[in-house]
Amino acid sequence: AQSVTQLDSHVSVSEGTPVLLRCNYSSSYSPSLFWYVQHPNKGLQLLLKYTSAATLVKGINGFEAEFKKSETSFHLTKPSAHMSDAAEYFCVVSASNRDDKIIFGKGTRLHILP
């Protein structure tokens, strides 16, 4: 079975400070992991993906995530938050070639304080 848990429904940080959005997963298969961002009333945009290559994955807009198998985690980080980062972020786990096994977390709303 697969599942994904985003540990915080809301995160608030000040502009210019680091961002940490936490995601834990479980999977019976060798998983692929993704982070997507969604701005209000928009579709989801891929930030980064892990597909069994390098465990430290760099994405767009300065975001990165580290796949830690021992901790079953895939936390999203950014060194310095920008006002434009305010959005909802989704952690996603999928099993290779299983279209019915793409599981979305419930999302983390990131607020950026001026």
Added chain:
Amino acid sequence: DGGITQSPKYLFRKEGQNVTLSCEQNLNHDAMYWYRQDPGQGLRLIYYSQIVNDFQKGDIAEGYSVSREKKESFPLTVTSAQKNPTAFYLCASRGTYEQYFGPGTRLTVT
């Protein structure tokens, strides 16, 4: 420009009417998906299709129907049997690993 288009962006219907949401992709992807998004619930899978003329129910298929007559198109019909149709609907297609999402259609039924 490659991508996924959904139309219309906003849709209003009276209760008891069927309504069809459009999804088109020019990414040459075989797999396509429909999700429903409600506040605080993430995305829930309605239907998916891995190839033309074939589709599978997702977790919340009741009250919805789909067709996949062309690779590029995967329309979703919200029928009058769907008890709570008001929601944000997202269409996606899948490449080698990741999914690509359309801009969404917000459906309001009154």
